[in-house]
Amino acid sequence: MAHAAAAHTEHGHDDHAHDHHEPGFWRKWVFSTDHKMIGIQYIVTGLAFLFFGFGLMMVMRWSIAHGSDVLPGFWGNLLHGIFGDAVFDKAVDPSTKAMVGYSLSTQGYNVFGAMHGTIMVFFGIVPIAFAGFGNFVMPLQIGAVDMAFPRLNMASFWSFFISCVIMVWSFFVEGSAAKSGWTNYPPLAGIADQSHHAVLNGGTLWLLGMVFNITSSLLGAVNFITTFVQLRAPGMTWGRLPFFCWAQFITAYLLLLAFPPLESAAIMNLFDRVFGSSFFMPTGLVVNGAVGPDGQPLLFSGGGSPVLWQHLFWFLAHPEVYVLILPGIGMVTEIIACNSRKPIWGYKAMVGGLFTLAFLSFIVWAHHMYMTDMGPKVAAFFQTTTILISVPSVILLTALLLSLWGGSLRFNTPMLFAAAFLPMFGIGGLTGIPLAFNAVDLYMHDTYYIIAHFHYVVAPGTIFAIFAGVYHWYPKACGRMMNETLGKLHFWGSLVAINCLFMPMFMQGMAGVHRRWWDGGKSAYEATVGPWLDWNLKISYAAWALGAVQLIFVFNFCWSMIRGKKVTSDNPWQATTLEWDTPTPPPHGNFIKPITVYRGPYEYSVPGEDKDYTPQSEPPRDSKPLEAKAHA
Amino acid sequence: MEIPYTVRPRPDTGLANPKLGIWLFIASEVMLFGGLFAGYIFMRLGAEPWMWPHGWLNVPVGTFNTFVLIFSSVTVILSWEALKMRNFKAYKWWLFLTWVCGLLFLIIKLSYEWPNKFNHFGAYIKKEAAEKYEEYLGNEGEDGRLARGQAPRLFISGHPKAWSDVKDPSMDKIVLAAIDDENHTPKSAENDRAHFIPRDMVHLHEGHEVVLDKKDLVNGFGPFYPRLNTYLACYFMITGLHGLHVLGGVIVFIFFWGPGSKLYKTNPEQLCNRIEVAGLFWHLVDLIWIFVFPIFYLL
Numbered sequence: 022m023a024h025a026a027a028a029h030t031e032h033g034h035d036d037h038a039h040d041h042h043e044p045g046f047w048r049k050w051v052f053s054t055d056h057k058m059i060g061i062q063y064i065v066t067g068l069a070f071l072f073f074g075f076g077l078m079m080v081m082r083w084s085i086a087h088g089s090d091v092l093p094g095f096w097g098n099l100l101h102g103i104f105g106d107a108v109f110d111k112a113v114d115p116s117t118k119a120m121v122g123y124s125l126s127t128q129g130y131n132v133f134g135a136m137h138g139t140i141m142v143f144f145g146i147v148p149i150a151f152a153g154f155g156n157f158v159m160p161l162q163i164g165a166v167d168m169a170f171p172r173l174n175m176a177s178f179w180s181f182f183i184s185c186v187i188m189v190w191s192f193f194v195e196g197s198a199a200k201s202g203w204t205n206y207p208p209l210a211g212i213a214d215q216s217h218h219a220v221l222n223g224g225t226l227w228l229l230g231m232v233f234n235i236t237s238s239l240l241g242a243v244n245f246i247t248t249f250v251q252l253r254a255p256g257m258t259w260g261r262l263p264f265f266c267w268a269q270f271i272t273a274y275l276l277l278l279a280f281p282p283l284e285s286a287a288i289m290n291l292f293d294r295v296f297g298s299s300f301f302m303p304t305g306l307v308v309n310g311a312v313g314p315d316g317q318p319l320l321f322s323g324g325g326s327p328v329l330w331q332h333l334f335w336f337l338a339h340p341e342v343y344v345l346i347l348p349g350i351g352m353v354t355e356i357i358a359c360n361s362r363k364p365i366w367g368y369k370a371m372v373g374g375l376f377t378l379a380f381l382s383f384i385v386w387a388h389h390m391y392m393t394d395m396g397p398k399v400a401a402f403f404q405t406t407t408i409l410i411s412v413p414s415v416i417l418l419t420a421l422l423l424s425l426w427g428g429s430l431r432f433n434t435p436m437l438f439a440a441a442f443l444p445m446f447g448i449g450g451l452t453g454i455p456l457a458f459n460a461v462d463l464y465m466h467d468t469y470y471i472i473a474h475f476h477y478v479v480a481p482g483t484i485f486a487i488f489a490g491v492y493h494w495y496p497k498a499c500g501r502m503m504n505e506t507l508g509k510l511h512f513w514g515s516l517v518a519i520n521c522l523f524m525p526m527f528m529q530g531m532a533g534v535h536r537r538w539w540d541g542g543k544s545a546y547e548a549t550v551g552p553w554l555d556w557n558l559k560i561s562y563a564a565w566a567l568g569a570v571q572l573i574f575v576f577n578f579c580w581s582m583i584r585g586k587k588v589t590s591d592n593p594w595q596a597t598t599l600e601w602d603t604p605t606p607p608p609h610g611n612f613i614k615p616i617t618v619y620r621g622p623y624e625y626s627v628p629g630e631d632k633d634y635t636p637q638s639e640p641p642r643d644s645k646p647l648e649a650k651a652h653a
Numbered sequence: 654m655e656i657p658y659t660v661r662p663r664p665d666t667g668l669a670n671p672k673l674g675i676w677l678f679i680a681s682e683v684m685l686f687g688g689l690f691a692g693y694i695f696m697r698l699g700a701e702p703w704m705w706p707h708g709w710l711n712v713p714v715g716t717f718n719t720f721v722l723i724f725s726s727v728t729v730i731l732s733w734e735a736l737k738m739r740n741f742k743a744y745k746w747w748l749f750l751t752w753v754c755g756l757l758f759l760i761i762k763l764s765y766e767w768p769n770k771f772n773h774f775g776a777y778i779k780k781e782a783a784e785k786y787e788e789y790l791g792n793e794g795e796d797g798r799l800a801r802g803q804a805p806r807l808f809i810s811g812h813p814k815a816w817s818d819v820k821d822p823s824m825d826k827i828v829l830a831a832i833d834d835e836n837h838t839p840k841s842a843e844n845d846r847a848h849f850i851p852r853d854m855v856h857l858h859e860g861h862e863v864v865l866d867k868k869d870l871v872n873g874f875g876p877f878y879p880r881l882n883t884y885l886a887c888y889f890m891i892t893g894l895h896g897l898h899v900l901g902g903v904i905v906f907i908f909f910w911g912p913g914s915k916l917y918k919t920n921p922e923q924l925c926n927r928i929e930v931a932g933l934f935w936h937l938v939d940l941i942w943i944f945v946f947p948i949f950y951l952l
């Protein structure tokens with residue numbers, strides 16, 4: 022066997038000799054077509070945006086807890102220096118007229134709120150969980166040499182990068198970035214910033230950035246699906262695919278079919294903003310007494326419908342919820358199987374659940390729109406489908422939970438994050454069920470209950486899965502382990518802080534605290550929700566603590582790259598899937614031996630085997646004919 | 654390192670990578686234009702009947718363009734077929750015809766159809782001021798539109814004496830030096846339905862001055878830009894995006910006709926696949942136009 026492998030390696034090198042040469046610095050690190058490098062580019066860019074988006078939120082939490090009080094001197098000066106007058110007000114002592122510092126302006130609060138949502142969803146989680154891990158791990162797990170279209174892959178990353186540049190740039194144009202919420206609802210989104218430059222203003226740049234971002238996702242989705250279908254190694258039948266690959270495949274379909282309607286909506290909104298059309302501007306729109314923000318009459322012909330935007334937006338944005346969560350579930354599945362040394366319980370039910378989930382996710386979007394006067398019949402349809410979609414979600418979660426049963430669990434850092442994902446995602450999911458009913462939703466709409474609900478799904482849900490994934494695949498990418506002690510510190514700190522952050526929001530929301538009060542409600546709503554406003558400061562402390570804990574991760578991530586413990590084996594976790602069959606880190610072209618798959622993805626603790634894991638590429642011990650067949 | 658199945662199909666899926674890729678891309682394009690057409694339907698259902706125009710576009714020219722595009726869809730197949738038969742000369746010839754047709758489509762669109770909108774003026778009259786312009790609208794009286802059970806007309810179009818008056822906020826009047834046929838003889842049976850741009854664009858009535866007071870006009874008056882009404886907004890958006898797709902196709906075909914055709918010497922089958930895949934995209938572009946043409950020109 023060893024001899025055969027060596028012969029193959031030699032043969033492989035001969036093949037390479039005439040068409041392969043070591044790429045230079047730019048082609049290797051920047052304009053790479055290698056799926057692993059592109060995956061890492063996505064992950065690093067995405068992590069940077071996650072921290073940026075989180076930083077915006079920490080400033081907002083100051084505003085919620087302290088209203089227009091000045092920020093602590095250093096932070097005030099720093100933030101004002103970066104973001105300028107459009108976002109930070111100068112605070113002056115009324116008696117002495119001396120400047121005392123800077124505070125977040127009300128408009129600045131809107132800017133940060135809108136950009137926090139946009140960045141976290143479209144520039145943080147999707148690039149990391151789908152594009153990043155999908156790119157790095159999925160081709161390795163199916164035994165492919167690369168993605169099906171490597172140059173298209175590079176094009177998607179650079180399209181994404183352009184969208185990043187546009188979004189960051191939008192903070193520095195006159196009037197600062199978009200300020201109409203991440204949902205960008207017209208008619209406000211159509212008229213905000215119209216008094217500034219015709220194109221270089223926050224709202225228009227947001228749309229341009231989104232067009233590039235969506236294009237990137239579409240190209241990526243085409244590439245992912247083609248790779249998944251076409252480049253599976255010999256023997257990698259549908260039933261032998263790791264669950265992570267299925268999750269990526271379904272996610273790619275969601276992006277492929279749900280994102281274009283938002284692109285068309287973004288184009289319509291661009292027309293409204295740049296050419297003065299009125300797709301989303303209703304007839305008779307009155308803003309500030311029929312006069313626009315620049316003192317001129319609004320140039321809209323009317324006849325448009327703001328609800329059209331909501332339909333097109335949520336037609337994307339509901340499947341987008343599953344785009345956010347499915348890659349996370351995929352990663353958690355891999356990590357739980359590996360660290361419980363036990364096959365996944367109900368693999369087929371889980372894959373079936375994925376398909377059902379994907380299909381249903383296209384017909385639930387209007388449950389975000391119960392406030393738009395849709396009438397009981399339409400509402401009844403969407404309530405029914407929304408309740409239905411909880412069934413496959415619960416199947417996935419239950420299967421993962423049962424997978425732990427009777428396993429010999431290894432609580433390393435990735436497993437801690439993966440295990441914590443289950444109850445956290447469970448809380449997020451179950452608190453969503455009341456919101457499916459419009460009677461409840463009319464009351465809960467736009468309260469902190471909603472904030473808590475979807476943050477439980479994506480923050481301690483998907484982001485914990487992302488952390489699990491980073492800790493799990495880091496040794497494959499870098500050849501070094503991340504530090505376990507720091508990892509555990511990061512985990513426990515995050516777990517405590519994030520629950521202190523979001524759990525009280527459920528209570529606040531049920532009491533009626535609204536999500537868009539820039540000062541947390543102190544100035545106007547003391548009489549109605551007074552006692553609950555005391556929580557604002559405590560929640561803010563939890564948010565800042567959570568931010569501080571992430572510094573451990575940043576340090577660990579960078580430090581381990583240079584000083585981390587070197588891996589001694591290509592398969593440090595003793596896992597079964599194909600990505601661990603490659604050298605560490607995998608070279609261009611991934612596998613140095615021809616890869617053939619002989620068994621399912623989770624053959625852990627198979628009775629009669631001499632070790633507790635059997636890699637997918639390991640031939641059956643005494644069935645030569647099968648091997649011959651698989652090769653043919 | 655070589656990626657498998659870039660030319661030959663994978664036996665168990667029966668597909669080569671590029672073909673699957675382009676079908677997926679087409680699926681996403683269908684959703685993209687689906688969103689735009691959904692927008693069109695929404696706009697049209699929501700519009701007041703008198704706001705949604707009819708007959709603004711030149712049907713013969715549109716029909717001609719339709720045939721140009723359909724013809725190019727045939728020629729691209731013929732070029733693929735010629736390549737499959739390894740007839741390189743015929744391939745070059747048919748592909749040449751394909752991109753020339755695509756280019757012709759764009760030229761007609763950009764030199765004739767679009768600019769016609771930009772030098773034409775239109776304005777919606779506020780309901781309360783309609784009486785003032787009754788002479789040009791033809792709503793009242795026993796032979797008027799209302800008596801005939803039709804939606805009132807509240808639109809005047811033509812050519813202004815000085816375009817600068819339209820843009821200048823300090824001018825409160827616009828003088829039309831020539832108005833369209835339908836405003837000139839609003840009560841003729843021919844003008845029952847709005848057809849603000851005369852079909853051949855020359856029936857303008859010279860010397861018929863009409864003074865429009867800006868305060869009588871609904872916001873958004875001016876050239877036939879997207880902001881004039883939602884019909885034009887839909888028209889420019891959908892034909893514009895479609896035009897970008899045509900442009901993309903033309904560029905691809907020029908490449909495969911010119912430098913890209915060198916591949917014939919080394920790997921003719923791969924070139925064949927590329928033409929097939931580009932052809933699939935081109936059929937999509939054609940098919941979208943098959944929807945665009947009736948909803949803007951005919952319905």
